[in-house]
Amino acid sequence: MENIRITINGKDIDCFKGETVMEIARKNGIDIPGICYCKDLKPETSCRLCLVEIKGKDGLHTSCDTVAEDGMEVITDSEDISKVRKINLELILSKHSKSCGSCRRVKNCKIVKAIKDCGMLNINPESSDKPIHQFGPAMTFDPNKCINCNNCIQVCNNQGVGYLELKKEDGFSRICPSKTKDCIYCGQCLTHCPSGAFKEVDSLSEVEALLKDKDNHVVFQFSSTLIKSIGKEISPVWNKESIEAFSNFLIHLGAKMVFDTSFGVDMVIRKEIKEVVRGIEEDRCIFTSHCPSWIKYIESYEPEFIPNLSRIRSPHIVSGGVVKDYLIEEQHVDPERLFVISIAPCISKKDEIILEENRIEGVRMVDYVLTTNELHALLKKNKFNIDNYKKGRKDIYIKESHSYDSNEEMIMSGLSTLYKELSGKELNSLEFKRIKGINGAIETSVMIHGRSIRLAIVYGLEGARRILELLKDDPLTYQYLEVMACPGGCLRGGGQLPEVGDMDFSNNIFANFYEDKVLKNNNLFVDDIIGFAEDKDIIFKKDGNKRI
Amino acid sequence: MDNLIDKIKAAGLRGRGGGGFSVYQKWKSVIDTPSDKKYVICNGAEGEPEGFKDGYILDNHLEDVMNGISLAMKEIGAEKAYLYLRKDYYEKYQKAIGSYPIEAPLGLIRKPDIGYIGGEETIICQVIEEQNLFPRKKPPYLSEKGLFGQPTLINNVETFYYVSKISKDEYAGERFYSISGDIDNPGVYELKEDDTIIEVLKHTGNYPDFDFFAQVGGISGEIFLPSEMDKPLDGAGFINVYNSINVDHYSFLERLSQFFHEGNCDKCTPCSGGFYLINEMCKKKQIDFNKLEDILLSLKVSSFCALGKNAYLPFETFINKITKDGKH
Numbered sequence: 048m049e050n051i052r053i054t055i056n057g058k059d060i061d062c063f064k065g066e067t068v069m070e071i072a073r074k075n076g077i078d079i080p081g082i083c084y085c086k087d088l089k090p091e092t093s094c095r096l097c098l099v100e101i102k103g104k105d106g107l108h109t110s111c112d113t114v115a116e117d118g119m120e121v122i123t124d125s126e127d128i129s130k131v132r133k134i135n136l137e138l139i140l141s142k143h144s145k146s147c148g149s150c151r152r153v154k155n156c157k158i159v160k161a162i163k164d165c166g167m168l169n170i171n172p173e174s175s176d177k178p179i180h181q182f183g184p185a186m187t188f189d190p191n192k193c194i195n196c197n198n199c200i201q202v203c204n205n206q207g208v209g210y211l212e213l214k215k216e217d218g219f220s221r222i223c224p225s226k227t228k229d230c231i232y233c234g235q236c237l238t239h240c241p242s243g244a245f246k247e248v249d250s251l252s253e254v255e256a257l258l259k260d261k262d263n264h265v266v267f268q269f270s271s272t273l274i275k276s277i278g279k280e281i282s283p284v285w286n287k288e289s290i291e292a293f294s295n296f297l298i299h300l301g302a303k304m305v306f307d308t309s310f311g312v313d314m315v316i317r318k319e320i321k322e323v324v325r326g327i328e329e330d331r332c333i334f335t336s337h338c339p340s341w342i343k344y345i346e347s348y349e350p351e352f353i354p355n356l357s358r359i360r361s362p363h364i365v366s367g368g369v370v371k372d373y374l375i376e377e378q379h380v381d382p383e384r385l386f387v388i389s390i391a392p393c394i395s396k397k398d399e400i401i402l403e404e405n406r407i408e409g410v411r412m413v414d415y416v417l418t419t420n421e422l423h424a425l426l427k428k429n430k431f432n433i434d435n436y437k438k439g440r441k442d443i444y445i446k447e448s449h450s451y452d453s454n455e456e457m458i459m460s461g462l463s464t465l466y467k468e469l470s471g472k473e474l475n476s477l478e479f480k481r482i483k484g485i486n487g488a489i490e491t492s493v494m495i496h497g498r499s500i501r502l503a504i505v506y507g508l509e510g511a512r513r514i515l516e517l518l519k520d521d522p523l524t525y526q527y528l529e530v531m532a533c534p535g536g537c538l539r540g541g542g543q544l545p546e547v548g549d550m551d552f553s554n555n556i557f558a559n560f561y562e563d564k565v566l567k568n569n570n571l572f573v574d575d576i577i578g579f580a581e582d583k584d585i586i587f588k589k590d591g592n593k594r595i
Numbered sequence: 596m597d598n599l600i601d602k603i604k605a606a607g608l609r610g611r612g613g614g615g616f617s618v619y620q621k622w623k624s625v626i627d628t629p630s631d632k633k634y635v636i637c638n639g640a641e642g643e644p645e646g647f648k649d650g651y652i653l654d655n656h657l658e659d660v661m662n663g664i665s666l667a668m669k670e671i672g673a674e675k676a677y678l679y680l681r682k683d684y685y686e687k688y689q690k691a692i693g694s695y696p697i698e699a700p701l702g703l704i705r706k707p708d709i710g711y712i713g714g715e716e717t718i719i720c721q722v723i724e725e726q727n728l729f730p731r732k733k734p735p736y737l738s739e740k741g742l743f744g745q746p747t748l749i750n751n752v753e754t755f756y757y758v759s760k761i762s763k764d765e766y767a768g769e770r771f772y773s774i775s776g777d778i779d780n781p782g783v784y785e786l787k788e789d790d791t792i793i794e795v796l797k798h799t800g801n802y803p804d805f806d807f808f809a810q811v812g813g814i815s816g817e818i819f820l821p822s823e824m825d826k827p828l829d830g831a832g833f834i835n836v837y838n839s840i841n842v843d844h845y846s847f848l849e850r851l852s853q854f855f856h857e858g859n860c861d862k863c864t865p866c867s868g869g870f871y872l873i874n875e876m877c878k879k880k881q882i883d884f885n886k887l888e889d890i891l892l893s894l895k896v897s898s899f900c901a902l903g904k905n906a907y908l909p910f911e912t913f914i915n916k917i918t919k920d921g922k923h
């Protein structure tokens with residue numbers, strides 16, 4: 048990268064060619080307000096708040112899409128700039144019905160931040176009451192909050208879905224759900240929306256009601272890694288102690304049991320081999336079915352690949368089903384009173400749990416899904432304080448050994464199981480490399496009995512579509528494909544907490560997640576239920592993948 | 596002199612879409628940008644609320660327009676040309692255009708129903724490429740990176756007509772004027788480019804015998820008092836005359852803001868939110884002039900594309916010149 052030098056507010060700053068003025072300013076601790084900018088999107092430049100002056104150029108310029116040139120002289124604050132910013136912010140606010148009280152964003156809200164940054168005093172938002180759109184059982188969209196930044200359209204188009212469209216209404220372009228397409232509930236629109244217009248369908252009130260009735264047998268499950276974004280709300284470090292304290296808190300609220308979704312992963316991985324073998328026999332690449340948005344995408348937009356989808360249910364469904372079965376049969380819990388609740392960073396799971404294919408005899412294997420956002424609301428309401436919940440470890444079944452730190456680790460563990468099963472040998476090392484020209488995609492291969500098994504992992508549907516293209520040309524390009532619909536995987540899922548500023552898509556904030564990786568043998572109980580699952584109809588979908 | 600581009604240069608032809616950019620320079624820049632693929636676009640979006648002139652030219656001189664496009668393609672070595680027409684023109688001339696033999700392929704594109712912004716040149720590229728309907732950032736200019744990322748020449752219907760005239764040595768500095776409003780002989784006239792606005796009105800029998808003002812250069816054009824009309828028209832060839840006594844100031848501003856409110860793309864805050872707010876204030880007949888001035892300032896310095904950047908002008912000049920005591 049070529050080095051260049053610019054000045055910002057009279058200060059010399061070394062930077063790279065190609066960087067935007069906003070990036071450079073922020074790196075150097077100079078804050079420029081801006082509402083619509085998202086690190087992983089092309090700048091929509093709609094809010095017009097990130098204005099700067101550039102010497103020698105008329106007017107004001109949006110710093111989020113202005114690429115620095117050597118010798119550029121930038122001013123980020125002046126009377127003119129702050130005047131126009133205020134005018135524009137006022138116009139933005141006139142579109143945004145203020146309902147901060149019930150808004151998921153309020154704590155990390157870019158609009159609230161801009162109001163502070165711009166020193167706005169009087170805010171008189173217009174009240175409007177356009178009807179709220181319902182996106183299936185997963186999400187809602189409130190047009191009264193929308194400020195027309197168009198981020199959601201861009202991100203939904205990137206996903207290859209295009210569910211969000213613009214429609215002119217009374218002279219305004221409004222975001223409207225498509226009449227002809229399906230939403231896959233990945234929730235990327237929600238995480239990229241600065242105005243809090245999208246919201247997950249609320250399950251919290253129902254879960255709270257369940258917990259209040261002491262005759263109910265409420266069981267929580269979560270993957271402690273994937274909800275790590277909640278960690279800092281719980282304690283400065285998200286480690287074994289804080290996870291335990293958090294689990295104690297759930298027990299205190301009335302849960303009978305808390306366990307780790309990773310057990311579901313273990314169960315699923317053992318069976319996945321069957322599917323891969325099926326794929327090899329049928330000359331078909333097998334797609335893992337862990338991500339419900341991916342399944343919905345295939346079913347809605349690439350139905351020719353439905354036979355490629357693994358018929359295995361997703362881990363939390365399996366573990367939910369197994370625990371339910373076990374508790375009913377072995378501990379005689381009243382099925383009517385037994386509820387399994389998954390906490391996940393995922394919006395799509397709210398749809399997944401009600402699908403016919405994920406029920407047994409009509410009964411849901413998981414009853415409710417709470418997103419990380421809803422969990423946050425729960426903690427807030429109860430004024431969670433870690434110190435009150437440090438003691439005790441009863442009815443908590445959290446894995447400390449190999450809670451899968453990422454989707455990659457999970458799939459790698461699957462691959463080594465597969466390798467061992469087919470070749471009888473241990474798989475010592477696996478080297479992943481990036482797939483050239485495809486974003487968020489890695490691949491690896493292993494030789495088993497002289498046959499090369501190629502595997503790819505892709506985050507985000509933009510890359511996944513490219514892999515599908517390859518498979519259309521040659522169905523044997525890969526034998527095993529894991530797709531997580533959200534760019535960045537579940538760690539960037541639609542149910543994660545929105546973060547102020549920019550989303551960081553490198554996953555390193557999740558690295559070294561467990562402070563101690565002490566291997567402890569898990570409870571006999573867990574081994575029991577895993578064994579219990581073996582002969583049950585819980586892991587495989589009875590009729591394969593078919594939406595009803 | 597045989598070479599068309601030199602003839603255009605000698606004629607000093609300027610684009611008739613409103614920008615008034617030198618046609619020679621535009622063509623030259625497309626020619627000088629290396630690429631194996633180049634495109635020509637003829638813009639027939641004509642989005643003015645009052646009057647028309649490209650429609651008139653298509654009606655009477657379609658052959659010359661087609662000839663102009665054809666010549667441009669040859670001159671710049673274009674792979675394909677597109678003729679982009681607003682809905683009614685598209686329907687009217689679709690057949691006739693199809694019957695013109697033109698050497699290279701010609702795509703006929705119907706302007707989508709998106710109002711005034713549908714005539715903006717980068718949006719036209721977006722339409723042809725079937726992308727979202729928002730303008731693109733400039734630079735890069737279309738002559739360097741236009742349709743499908745390739746050097747693209749875009750001119751409007753009238754410009755291509757005069758290119759054809761120039762090639763036949765029949766051009767003597769004329770342009771078309773669409774005249775409308777409180778006048779006796781509304782219509783489209785072909786007159787000298789350097790006629791003053793007063794002369795244009797007089798030659799066409801349209802010079803009012805009452806107190807009047809005019810919006811000149813189209814809907815984004817400036818408001819002129821008669822004393823300011825002793826100069827040639829700059830911008831698009833539209834003159835809309837108003838009787839100063841009859842004009843209701845609120846309805847004038849309401850109509851103007853309504854037009855821009857409905858005709859912008861809603862991409863950016865000052866334009867999307869600004870025109871709406873101005874329109875609301877006008878409708879309620881409660882104009883907060885400080886707020887209005889603020890919005891006009893923001894439009895001028897912070898909107899994304901030329902629509903917003905230019906549209907402050909009729910408001911500002913109307914307020915300053917016509918509503919002299921407007922602050923009440």
Ligand code: SF4
Binds near residue numbers: 231
């Ligand atoms: S949830 Fe995903 S598919 Fe649905 S509208 Fe949002 S981005 Fe598009």
Ligand code: SF4
Binds near residue numbers: 195200236239244245
């Ligand atoms: S819904 Fe949100 S992301 Fe979409 S345009 Fe409105 S403010 Fe932007």
Ligand code: SF4
Binds near residue numbers: 232539
């Ligand atoms: S990637 Fe994860 S969070 Fe996103 S839809 Fe799939 S399972 Fe849910």
Ligand code: SF4
Binds near residue numbers: 712730859864902
């Ligand atoms: S100024 Fe902004 S809102 Fe107005 S037309 Fe241009 S891009 Fe669209």
Ligand code: FES
Binds near residue numbers: 084090093096097
């Ligand atoms: S225009 Fe740059 S952040 Fe919105």
